[in-house]
Amino acid sequence: MAVAAKTAAGRRTRPLLEVIALHKSYGSVQAVRGIDLSLANESYVTLLGPSGCGKTTLLRMVGGFEAIGSGTLMLDGMRLDDLPANRRPINTVFQSYALFPHLSVLENVAFGLSYRAVPKDRIKARAREALATVRMEAMADRRPRQLSGGQQQRVALARAIVNEPRLLLLDEPLSALDRRMRKDMQIELKDLQRRLGMTFLHVTHDQEEAFALSDRIVVMRDGRIEQQGAPGDIYTRPATAYVADFIGGASCLPGRILGPAGKGYAIETALGRHVVPGVAGLSVGARAVLCLRSEQVALGDTGTPAEVTHAVYRGADWLLECVAGGQLFQVAHAGPPPAPGETVRLSFDPDRVWIAREAA
Amino acid sequence: MAVAAKTAAGRRTRPLLEVIALHKSYGSVQAVRGIDLSLANESYVTLLGPSGCGKTTLLRMVGGFEAIGSGTLMLDGMRLDDLPANRRPINTVFQSYALFPHLSVLENVAFGLSYRAVPKDRIKARAREALATVRMEAMADRRPRQLSGGQQQRVALARAIVNEPRLLLLDEPLSALDRRMRKDMQIELKDLQRRLGMTFLHVTHDQEEAFALSDRIVVMRDGRIEQQGAPGDIYTRPATAYVADFIGGASCLPGRILGPAGKGYAIETALGRHVVPGVAGLSVGARAVLCLRSEQVALGDTGTPAEVTHAVYRGADWLLECVAGGQLFQVAHAGPPPAPGETVRLSFDPDRVWIAREAA
Amino acid sequence: ADAATGILWMTWENLAKDDYLAPFIAANDISLTKTFIGTDDEQFAKLRAGGADSVDLITPGLDKVEYYTASDLLQPIDFARVPNAAKLYDTFKQTPLGKVDGQTYGIPFYWGINPIVYRADLMEAEPDWSVFFEGDAYNGKLAMRDYALEGIMIAAMYLGIPESEMFTMDDRQLAEVKKVLKIQKSKLRTYWNSIGDLTNLFATGEVVCAFSWVPPYYELRAKGIDMGMAKPKEGVIGWCDTIAVPKGVEGARLDAAFALVDYLLGPDYGKMLAVGGPYAQSTSAARDLLSDEQQDKIFVKDLSVMDSFVWKQNPPRYGDWVALWNEVKAS
Amino acid sequence: MRPQSAGNWLALPVVAALGALCLAPLAILFAYSFFSVDFVTISHDPSLKNYARILQSETYRGLIARAFGSGLLVAAITAVIGYPVAWFLAKRAGAAKTMLLTLLLVPLYSGDLLRIFAWRVLLGAEGAINRSLIWLGAIDAPLQGLLFSPLATHIALTYNYLPFMVIGLWLAFESLDDAWLEAAADLGAPGRDRFRRVTLPLTAPGLIAGGLMVFVMVVGDYLTPQLLGGASGVTVISAINDLFGTAFDWPLGSAIAWTMLAILMLCFGAGATLIRRSSLVAEGA
Amino acid sequence: MSRLGTLWVCLVFGFMYLPIAMIALFSVNASDVMAFPLTGVTGQWFAEILGDGRLGGGFLTTLAVAFPVALLTTLLGAAAALALTFYATRFRVLFAALLLLPFLVPRLILAVAQLILFKELGVSRSLLTVIAGQSVIILPFTTVIVASVLIRIDRRLIEAAADLGASGWCSFRRVVLPLMGNGLMAAWVIAFVLSSSEYVLTAFLSGRQQALSVLVASDFRFDLSPSLNALAVLIVLGNIALVVIAEAIRHRAGRLN
Numbered sequence A, B: 001m002a003v004a005a006k007t008a009a010g011r012r013t014r015p016l017l018e019v020i021a022l023h024k025s026y027g028s029v030q031a032v033r034g035i036d037l038s039l040a041n042e043s044y045v046t047l048l049g050p051s052g053c054g055k056t057t058l059l060r061m062v063g064g065f066e067a068i069g070s071g072t073l074m075l076d077g078m079r080l081d082d083l084p085a086n087r088r089p090i091n092t093v094f095q096s097y098a099l100f101p102h103l104s105v106l107e108n109v110a111f112g113l114s115y116r117a118v119p120k121d122r123i124k125a126r127a128r129e130a131l132a133t134v135r136m137e138a139m140a141d142r143r144p145r146q147l148s149g150g151q152q153q154r155v156a157l158a159r160a161i162v163n164e165p166r167l168l169l170l171d172e173p174l175s176a177l178d179r180r181m182r183k184d185m186q187i188e189l190k191d192l193q194r195r196l197g198m199t200f201l202h203v204t205h206d207q208e209e210a211f212a213l214s215d216r217i218v219v220m221r222d223g224r225i226e227q228q229g230a231p232g233d234i235y236t237r238p239a240t241a242y243v244a245d246f247i248g249g250a251s252c253l254p255g256r257i258l259g260p261a262g263k264g265y266a267i268e269t270a271l272g273r274h275v276v277p278g279v280a281g282l283s284v285g286a287r288a289v290l291c292l293r294s295e296q297v298a299l300g301d302t303g304t305p306a307e308v309t310h311a312v313y314r315g316a317d318w319l320l321e322c323v324a325g326g327q328l329f330q331v332a333h334a335g336p337p338p339a340p341g342e343t344v345r346l347s348f349d350p351d352r353v354w355i356a357r358e359a360a
Numbered sequence C: 001a002d003a004a005t006g007i008l009w010m011t012w013e014n015l016a017k018d019d020y021l022a023p024f025i026a027a028n029d030i031s032l033t034k035t036f037i038g039t040d041d042e043q044f045a046k047l048r049a050g051g052a053d054s055v056d057l058i059t060p061g062l063d064k065v066e067y068y069t070a071s072d073l074l075q076p077i078d079f080a081r082v083p084n085a086a087k088l089y090d091t092f093k094q095t096p097l098g099k100v101d102g103q104t105y106g107i108p109f110y111w112g113i114n115p116i117v118y119r120a121d122l123m124e125a126e127p128d129w130s131v132f133f134e135g136d137a138y139n140g141k142l143a144m145r146d147y148a149l150e151g152i153m154i155a156a157m158y159l160g161i162p163e164s165e166m167f168t169m170d171d172r173q174l175a176e177v178k179k180v181l182k183i184q185k186s187k188l189r190t191y192w193n194s195i196g197d198l199t200n201l202f203a204t205g206e207v208v209c210a211f212s213w214v215p216p217y218y219e220l221r222a223k224g225i226d227m228g229m230a231k232p233k234e235g236v237i238g239w240c241d242t243i244a245v246p247k248g249v250e251g252a253r254l255d256a257a258f259a260l261v262d263y264l265l266g267p268d269y270g271k272m273l274a275v276g277g278p279y280a281q282s283t284s285a286a287r288d289l290l291s292d293e294q295q296d297k298i299f300v301k302d303l304s305v306m307d308s309f310v311w312k313q314n315p316p317r318y319g320d321w322v323a324l325w326n327e328v329k330a331s
Numbered sequence D: 001m002r003p004q005s006a007g008n009w010l011a012l013p014v015v016a017a018l019g020a021l022c023l024a025p026l027a028i029l030f031a032y033s034f035f036s037v038d039f040v041t042i043s044h045d046p047s048l049k050n051y052a053r054i055l056q057s058e059t060y061r062g063l064i065a066r067a068f069g070s071g072l073l074v075a076a077i078t079a080v081i082g083y084p085v086a087w088f089l090a091k092r093a094g095a096a097k098t099m100l101l102t103l104l105l106v107p108l109y110s111g112d113l114l115r116i117f118a119w120r121v122l123l124g125a126e127g128a129i130n131r132s133l134i135w136l137g138a139i140d141a142p143l144q145g146l147l148f149s150p151l152a153t154h155i156a157l158t159y160n161y162l163p164f165m166v167i168g169l170w171l172a173f174e175s176l177d178d179a180w181l182e183a184a185a186d187l188g189a190p191g192r193d194r195f196r197r198v199t200l201p202l203t204a205p206g207l208i209a210g211g212l213m214v215f216v217m218v219v220g221d222y223l224t225p226q227l228l229g230g231a232s233g234v235t236v237i238s239a240i241n242d243l244f245g246t247a248f249d250w251p252l253g254s255a256i257a258w259t260m261l262a263i264l265m266l267c268f269g270a271g272a273t274l275i276r277r278s279s280l281v282a283e284g285a
Numbered sequence E: 001m002s003r004l005g006t007l008w009v010c011l012v013f014g015f016m017y018l019p020i021a022m023i024a025l026f027s028v029n030a031s032d033v034m035a036f037p038l039t040g041v042t043g044q045w046f047a048e049i050l051g052d053g054r055l056g057g058g059f060l061t062t063l064a065v066a067f068p069v070a071l072l073t074t075l076l077g078a079a080a081a082l083a084l085t086f087y088a089t090r091f092r093v094l095f096a097a098l099l100l101l102p103f104l105v106p107r108l109i110l111a112v113a114q115l116i117l118f119k120e121l122g123v124s125r126s127l128l129t130v131i132a133g134q135s136v137i138i139l140p141f142t143t144v145i146v147a148s149v150l151i152r153i154d155r156r157l158i159e160a161a162a163d164l165g166a167s168g169w170c171s172f173r174r175v176v177l178p179l180m181g182n183g184l185m186a187a188w189v190i191a192f193v194l195s196s197s198e199y200v201l202t203a204f205l206s207g208r209q210q211a212l213s214v215l216v217a218s219d220f221r222f223d224l225s226p227s228l229n230a231l232a233v234l235i236v237l238g239n240i241a242l243v244v245i246a247e248a249i250r251h252r253a254g255r256l257n
């Protein structure tokens, strides 16, 4: 009893996956250049980062398809290095799907189940359930090439989740789906992860998806991790201008720290001095940026004058681009948009904006 | 002179592409079931629709890769039927990229230019420019398999746009790109289309993308067109519950038309009677739906009581799910969210919501 | 200079060694191309299918000439242009083989016997045909030529069927033959197909005794292996190859062809063939130029040996013979 | 581009060549197969006698069956031996690939006959293998059955045609995408199953192509059995050769040839269906 | 797996070179009988072969046949494979059956039948008839090889090429052709091997010029001279040298790039 309890506790506290100082090069291309990451058991972690920053490479090393350049991978406290892909309790939704062309949709999904302790007569039924989860039960007998892009992607998803692995790697698993279907799939994924206590490492380009699903978001840049944290932290308290800009597209106004003030710092910018909260550890005189998100900037009768240069319809509202002091600001605006060329006044609430480092 | 003017005028008014009663089946699967569509010259049209609704199939018929089931395609007033793909002044960004594995990135992009009236010595330079447009100039000498997913997609984009065709077909050309890169590419595409007077037919799952780029949005469903119109029309005046839900995810409250009233109709719903504008042609007693978008519903001290069931973080705000009268409502809420289980009051401005048909 | 007349001779490789022909080439303005035969039958098939006229001279077995004449592939020999033919041994002058209506189509050219050759160092006593049909001592160490005609002739000789009946055996006799040939097969290491192959089998010790041609006997003795050659009392198979001129060869090529025929029956060639082969020419042209020993080697010292030969003939039911032979091999 | 008409044009020269140099000769043979022969005269009275003779002859039926059996056996052996080699060449050889492929084919240039005699030196009673085994003390007396036996024939046939199988398979492996193997590994399939469930079905076109070539060449090879097979080295082809050459029974020879042709065409009809199936599979790429 | 694979490949290559090793051994063995025990070393056989103009001529004749045959059958085989797969003709099944025919007929019989045909047409035997006859029997091999590559080429690439304006021919030249390169190379090499080792058809169809395979076969009939071993060793070594040179050139070209 005591041992079991201890193990359970150990399990709960020990991270499921630990990535330590991981590197990988393809010839002269350094795809991953030193990643340290630890995934708590039963957590949902998403990986965000620009095209080509090394997300797929990282996932492929964890999955066991790419030899590690240098560094260590530990799963459940054990080194993964020598474990071949098929012996890792990990499944992957591949960015390129990699569906078996010679098997039907159902056979594709059933493939992995023959390697789990699933009774033979249950395999087809389980595969059908997984297909139902991705709304593909009607196409069980088709070949992959008879499916549309989004349908193929859903089969790839079903093929991985049906195995209920300890760790599920998802490489842009919903990119080919329409918004509604994507929402449905997000709910299914989250539900699956909670119900079965799986751990997900999910690459996505959709920030809403990242926010909706994740316990933690990891932002990558150029083969490194730029920042990681809870979704709220990443959004409201970005560590660097890069993160602020990449996540949610903040306008970053460069400035110089004058010194600690209030809950944050006093900062001098082209648009005047402001007292604003910010990342810890900025010293006096340091260069930093003031991050303003489009919904944090309001049009009004007072504030900095700015010229509207562009208005983009977004359905629910308009996104205005305004220039003030040579700096571009994005403003979310619900009403009918001012015409380009018009002058407006911009204001923000200093307590809701944020000061971030200029660079990592 | 007179003739030239007439032609120019003719060109301006005659649609570039006309799709008439187009059908296509694969065996027993009816992928496209009667599409009529006309693309004005120099317009930007996006195609939205759920996975598997026939978007790719439509594009493939226009491009000349799939034989027409039945119906007609006219380009510039001439039948396309017998024109082979390589003689159509059309280029395509394929959903599956279809990059040539044996050619370098640069050679892939230069491929089509040798069939245009481009001087030999300009070909490489033009290809490099196109690569710069998609931010891929640094990888000109790589092979496609040495690229990340998003990088491959950008090469596919460059390979098509470099030819500056009359009509460009884009099948989810930005799906593998991160938000920032996608924004940049959207701007480049729009710019290209305007500058060169091209016509774009663009399939996307990203509604923001559709709103930002399009002159017209075509919503497909099950091989048919459900509604087409300007972005604002589609969003604010959806014809059917399906469109209202698919675009922007409105909550649709079923009801019965009591009769014309004000600028719209009086409608009876589970949450009472309302007078609200709506689609033309609804008769008294007809079943219809009241469409409420998340940003049109506000939390307040007055209004219909509802129970909060779920709150999803979206960065800029929270999306609340509330149940009132057995009906699910989505509410965009900027402040800290009420806890699930709490009771709130929902209200909306009757002039800003909309009545749509129950089905097409 | 005018181009030399070119002629093509289809023949066995070791009859057309360059040095055998050098005097002829030197004396005539003729360029000679040789194409080599795999088997007699291949030669016939090639001519029969492909037309005769692309070759100027061929080398069919005496018993096979009939095939060619029946297929109308040959022209008669013009003896006026082959003075050396006058020196043909009587046997060859008189043989009805190679002739139709008194005209000669295949002129005998050289001849010999097909004896049993064996490794004297590995065998107790000189064998006769019975070694291929009785006893166990040499099981798996014997070889037989893969050739229906000779294979069946030997079985017939072993069974004591006289030469007069041999080529016209009836069903009952053929059934006997089949039975003993099946016994024979069980004793063989292999059937051989070319004499080079058999020589190799003797040399490597795979085979100690075989129905053979003469060359391995001399060749291997020259290498120091103690070889024996047996001429079984039941009968020895004799053979003779002819030289023949296909139909359609005419003009300068015909002249050149006959010049070569005459040379082949003459003393220069005869001597070289006797020494190098060793084989006997069908004429006496070179006989007196040879030592006794050399004459003995090629059986021309005492020509009466020819009388004991069983000459090969064409059995009328040859198709059945071949079928029988294949049946035995496939059994 | 109209692929169908392009296809017709592409097929045209091939059809012309085959029509003139294969179909026409075969038609002649077909006609012969109904004739009969009297010494060297072919009588042009058509009859089915030759075919009746084949049906009745245990010998010819047996030889045909044996040829097909050998063809299948050697195709299977070369497939088993060649499969890992082809895999290695396509997936592991890297830069050495072309060189290894050529080195695999180079022995074929030494000529059939010479190699057959080399096998005799290897397999003979006094040959290299027997001597080595005796020297090692593995045996006391030479193994007679190594040479002039079906074993010797099949060793040499395997040797002769292995490179063809490897080439066929290598091409199939070249177009096998590693992504599918990765996916199978990801789903837990151990190497054995990745092979059985993914590699094998996806390289089936190569297996069929290679198998076809090897099968046909083994059926047609009479030299190797003749020179290495011993007293039982007869094959249906050498029997047909005998009929054409020795016995001058072209009609019966033609009839046997056409019988084999008919059976083979049936087999290949089945094979072609398989190829078509597996090519459907392969197009999924 | 990889190590096991390497081991297996070594074994198989060992097997492939076992007879070659024997041939090499006896090409320098003093005795002219190919049998153990070995009797001493000699260069006699190589001297003999190098001094034999007849075999040299035969070698050239073989090349004069094998080069055109390999070229012709690779081209025709590629055309046939394309007509079977990529640009499938409507008569595909019939066409495939026709292609298989020469595969299925014993050589000798086809040779006889072709000879009859040439006779009827009044065509006399020459290297041209050898080339024609060999091409027909080798064609199915090259077709099968090229087709097995074409089957796996992604059709979407052809669509992409057409989309970019490439006509059928252009998309063939710029996309299909480079992607079938491996297959063409393999087909050419196989055709060359088959042609240069073909004996039966060559013997039947050739006129005055004799290819090496025919000469070697007739030499063999009478005496298995070890000089033929020397010849084989020279051919094998020559080929290996060609490979090594080609590799070296490729390497240098690769470095320059």
Ligand SMILES: Nc1ncnc2c1ncn2[C@@H]1O[C@H](COP(=O)(O)OP(=O)(O)OP(=O)(O)O)[C@@H](O)[C@H]1O
Pocket: A145, A146, A147, A148, A149, A150, A151, A176, B026, B027, B029, B030, B031, B049, B050, B051, B052, B053, B054, B055, B056, B057, B058, B095
């Ligand atoms: N070769 C085929 N055989 C049978 N059905 C097919 C084939 N290709 C497509 N389909 C079916 O036709 C329908 C339309 O496919 P299409 O690819 O046009 O969809 P789509 O709108 O592009 O979807 P997505 O957004 O997922 O790419 C789908 O239901 C698909 O399953």
Ligand SMILES: Nc1ncnc2c1ncn2[C@@H]1O[C@H](COP(=O)(O)OP(=O)(O)OP(=O)(O)O)[C@@H](O)[C@H]1O
Pocket: A026, A027, A029, A030, A031, A049, A050, A051, A052, A053, A054, A055, A056, A057, A058, A095, B145, B146, B147, B148, B149, B150, B151, B176
């Ligand atoms: N085989 C390869 N050879 C050389 N470079 C490669 C190879 N594979 C990937 N790369 C490079 O490594 C970097 C990281 O690639 P990776 O696929 O991990 O990116 P990613 O973050 O998944 O991008 P995306 O969002 O576009 O899929 C990229 O710059 C890519 O070009």
Ligand SMILES: NCCCCNCCCN
Pocket: C012, C014, C015, C040, C061, C062, C239, C240, C241
């Ligand atoms: N050295 C040449 C041997 C020729 C033997 N000829 C045998 C002929 C049988 N017809």
Ligand SMILES: [Mg+2]
Pocket: A055, A056, A057, A095, A171, B148, B149, B150
């Ligand atoms: Mg990626």
Ligand SMILES: [Mg+2]
Pocket: A148, A149, A150, B055, B056, B057, B095, B171
């Ligand atoms: Mg699609």
